[in-house]
Amino acid sequence: MAHQQMPIWATEADIDEDVDLSLAIGNYGHGHFEDAPIQHPQLDETAMIAIQQHMAQQAAFSQIPDVVKAFIVRFHQAVLENNLEEITIAYESGWNKYTEKFYSRTEWPEAEIIAPLVNDDPIFLILYRELYYRHVYSRLQPNIDDRFHSYENSCELFNYLLNSDGPVKLELPEQWLWDIIDEFIYQYQVFCTWRSKVKNKTDDELVMLAEGGPVWSSYSVLNVLYSLMQKSKINEYIVATREGKSQEEIGEIVGEFGQRPLYRMLGYFSIIGLLRVHVLLGDFTLALKVMESVELNQKSPFTRVTACHVTTYYYVGFCYIMLRRYPDAIRTFVTILNFIMRMRQYHTRSYQYDQISKTADRMYALFAICNALSPSRLDDNIANIAKERFGEQYAKIARGGQEALSAFEELFLYACPKFITANPPPYEDNTAMTDLLAPADAADTAPPGYDATQRHLSLFLADIAAQLPVPTLRSFLKLYTSLDAKKLANFLDVDEEEMVQEMMVMKQASKSLSRVPGGGEITSLLDGRVITTSDLNFIIDENMVHITESTVGRRYAGWFIKNTERAQKIFDDLKHMPLPAPPASAANASSHRSTHPGAASGAIAASAATPAGTAKETTDAQAPAPRKVAWGGARA
Amino acid sequence: MDNTAASWITPPSRPELIENLVSGVDRYNPNNVGILEDYLYHQIRNEEYDCLANLAILKLYQFNPELYNPDVVINILIKALTASPLPDFNLCVSLLDERPVNAQLDEPDPLPTHLPILRGLNDLLFRCRFPAFWDIYRSDDLESLRDNYTVEVAGFDNAVRGVVVRAVKAAFTRISTARLGSYLALSGDDLAEYIAKLGWTIEPATSVVRVPPNPENQIEATVVQESIKLPQLAKVISHSVSKA
Known part of the structure; x- marks a missing residue:
């Protein structure tokens, strides 16, 4: 990579002004950058700054390990070619691999630094920043600039997707598309939580929050999600699909944007995103209402991305709890917890496994709540796991009274979503802020009311107390x-x-x-x-x-069905196993095998479609054991 | 109350204009708050109730604090009270983000004083403490709530009695007149008239009220037998077919 430095420099010099400009007009209080060109229009100074920056960037660039540079170049190439397979590899393993190796405690190189590697491709740089900020949020502590810039970057991405003349050509893996929406809402939630804590803010932060305007406002977040839904005509798509319309008809209904998988999946994920945003804001009916057209079953398209699947059920189940519809909540949790259990073996390697199993634990807690309020025997297996995991709370609930109430509180606080308050404290209003901060000095808790979780908790506990x-x-x-x-x-x-x-x-x-x-x-x-x-x-x-x-x-059916299925599976497995060589005539058998290679490999690779003949031939040739003949014979 | 959620999601009395607002993106448009508020007052005058439309008002207040009108909020909560035991009241309170003391209002915000009172009343209704509800509701302390708000809500007392009737109907086959009277805050001729209107009868000898049979006060011991649906057997059957 080092050999390519000359041409890279050349391109870098070209865009220097761009970079400079974007820094200067970043409207977040870089006062002196803004002022410099206006008040002192001497070229020297701006040139000096440009040169300094140029040199700093060069230094930063040379710090990047070569493998990472190569990775970025390859990643960029894959995105350019819309090569989904390569993108998936880069996204799911490459990025995480190099994060572990080089950036577990620091930021990835800034987009401006790596820009020369990707010919300043603006789209790739937006995507890169998406990953860059996500890494900052998940591994490091985002500062206020990160919070504002990540918002800006998300807006740029969505503007690019939504405001182009026709659908953009970009293709991204479904997992990534989900992560984009998921992360967008996550950052919004984190921002709102951070914003609602008025104490311990620096003066700079207070100024920026006062002037923040639409940054991470609820309206702008909803706007993005609704726009994606409308652009992709996702609700129309779902309805048309359900009505069994042909591909052509559906294509006509959803239009040029909705036909593209990128838009369709973003539309789909935006519905789930809305579900989540409304729950975070405490609107449990609206949350379920936006899901109106989505079918909640294991065949729905959103189940293709496991993280999305799990999220959906978690929030739907939680809504049902707040609507006092405990049987529905139980059914929701049981479905998804069973799914997670079945899929566990495949997920342990996924980079999202941690997140999924955390959500699953919270759902066990919510299940425990529902089961206490509306005992049912829908699924003993899940009930036993919940009891095992939250044994202490189960015991307290069984004892009743105040203790039970505190157990419910523990479970709720552990498992509830991270509620947010829609509006900021009055940062723009100096007197109100002083009022707000003054009494808070005495008691070191947050001023009452800015904690949405407490509000929902108190409503929930009042319900519980009534039923104690x-x-x-x-x-x-x-x-x-x-x-x-x-x-x-x-x-x-x-x-x-x-x-x-x-x-x-x-x-x-x-x-x-x-x-x-x-x-x-x-x-x-x-x-x-x-x-x-x-x-x-x-x-x-x-x-x-x-x-x-x-x-x-007494129920018998489940037991018999389960065991019939199990017996069938064992039977199939047995049939597809190569037969063991009879110990007495080992040499004899091995000579057989070499003379009948087709038969042997046929037995190993036998699928459901393998004709009976192959297996039977093997049996006849190799296995004198009467048992085997018996099943071979049963088929004939 | 019928036994499905349909009329709660879409009350038959909801006009089309409101339906479009409630179900569409226009519900976020602050300019529509007036329409929804008018609809609330229409509900208040005409003994109608539309939870989802009222939640849409609170949603607009949540996003646009400058629209906030405490009188509207209190009226919404009063309407939601009488939907008990449905969770409507809680759903409304869930949307009430705390706000800083609002300097723009001419008068002090009445919500902070009224909210705990309303929550207390809601709790009594949800816990079926009907006599206590009437005691507190009619106490001197709540004069301001009655004079400024519930007096305007047409049929408020009867709506509360509706909550009582739903609870009694489910739990009793017969109930003493005195007990029912204490739940309904009625006595003498008023009570007799109310009972007659319900179509319930008073046994003359004992003056016990007979609650007509309905699905909830008819109980019988049952043994639930399992029923096997075809899809449960799909795997077993398809296996034998594909292997045949």
């Missing part, structure tokens, strides 16, 4: 078929009237809206009908309580 006596009541009722209300109140040592009112709560808690599972027609996630969620039912006849219990008959 239900389990105790239930355990008493379970012992009787009918019982005088006064007697029950005596057992519980509470006022009779209070207890009767509590029983109405219990009745309320034993039913819930629920989506109808497996009901052919497509319904939106908000839809549902009331179902009974408890196996214990009762009515009050003036002062007598009558109790009935529904029992579930």
Whole structure:
């Protein structure tokens, strides 16, 4: 790479002004850069700055290890050629490999530094910055410039995609497209959280926040997501696909943008992005409403990117909790947790494995919450894992009272999304800021109210507190078929009237809206009908309580189906195994094998389509064992 | 209340204009807040209720603090109270981002004082503490809430009674007149009239109210048997087909 330095220099000299300019007009308080050319129009000074910068860049450039330079060049080439396979390799392994090796604690070289390597390709530099900032956010501590610049870069990327005359030619792997949307929302969330903490901000930061304008504003984030959805006509696409329209018809409906996978997937991911943004902002109904056209099943396109799949279910499940639709939440979590468990063996190597398993842990906690509020036996396996992982909380909940409440609080705080406040504290208003900061000196907590999590937690806990006596009541009722209300109140040592009112709560808690599972027609996630969620039912006849219990008959089907499938699999595997050479006539058998190479390899590679003949021939030739003949014979 | 979510998502009384706002991107346009606020006052006068449309107002307030109108917020919360045990009230409060003391308002913001009161009332309704609800709601402390807000909400008392009726209907087959009266905050002729309007009957001898049978107060012990659906067997069947 060092040999190429001359031509690189040449190109670098050309763009120096560009670089300089972009630094100078970066409107984030680089006052002296801005002023210099205006107040002192001497060429010397600007030239000096340019030269200094040039030299600094050269120095930085020469610091880059050659392998990294080569990697960037190859990466760029792959993007230019829209070579998805190469891009995927560079994106999923190359980038992470060199991050581990050279940049685990420092930033990657800035885009301006590596620009000469990629002929200043503006698109690649935007993509590069996307990765650059993502690395800063995940491994390092972003400073305020990083926060503002990463926003700018995202805007540039989306502008490029949305405001070009026709669809851009760029192709990117689906995983990356998801990461772009995911990261965009993540950075927005981190920014809002950081912004809402008014203490410990430097004066510079306070000024920049006051003048920040639309940077990371909720409107601008929603705008991006909605624009991507509209540009790709994704909702129309989903509806048309569901209606079974032909490729041509769909192509016509979605237009030139929507036909391209890049736009279609970005549109799709934007819906999921909206789901997440609305949850972060505390709007749980709207979150589910934007998902209206998306089918929540394992065949949906969003399941192709596992991280997206997991995110979707997490947020949908959480919405259901806040809508007090615990059976729906349970079903959502069970589905995805089973999926994660099945896929675990493939994911341990993925660079996103950590993230996915963290989300899974949080979903076990949410499952524990739901299961306590609406006991069900949908999936004992998941229930056991949750119990194992959160045993302490399970025990506290079982004990009831204040302890149970604190266990719910722990689970909720551990597992809830990172809620944000839509609006900044009044950074632009000096007097309001002084007011805000003054009392905060006394108590070192954040000023009340700017913590959205506390607001959602208190609502949630109020719901829980209302239902706390239900389990105790239930355990008493379970012992009787009918019982005088006064007697029950005596057992519980509470006022009779209070207890009767509590029983109405219990009745309320034993039913819930629920989506109808497996009901052919497509319904939106908000839809549902009331179902009974408890196996214990009762009515009050003036002062007598009558109790009935529904029992579930023993279930056999699942066991038989599972074991039939298992037996079939073992059977298949057995059939496809090469037969062991009989120990007595080992030499004999090996000579057979060499004379029948086709038969042997046929047995090894036998697929479902392998004609019975091959296997049978092998059997006849090699295996005198009567068992093998038996299955060979069964087929004939 | 019917037993599906359909009329909650789209109340039959919702005009088309509002439907378009609620379901489209236009819901984010601050210029539409007036339309939605008018619709809220329409609901208040006509005993209608549209949770999603009201949430759309709160959403606009969330994003545009300068639109914030505390009276509207309080009215939305009052309407949401009587949707109990649905979570509407909580959904509304979830959208109320805290805001700095607003200097632009001419009068002190009434929300900070009213919000805890409303949350208390909501809690009592959700916990079916109906007698306590009426005691507190009618106490002197809540005079300001009654005189400035609920008095304008047509049929507020009856909407609360609607919550009571839903809870009683599910849990009781018979209930003493005194108990029902304490839940409804009615007595004497008013109570008798209300019960008659519900179509419930009072047993003359005992003066116990008979709640007509409905799916929720009819209980019977059942044994749930498993039912096997074809898709569960798909793997097993397809296996034997492909291997045959």
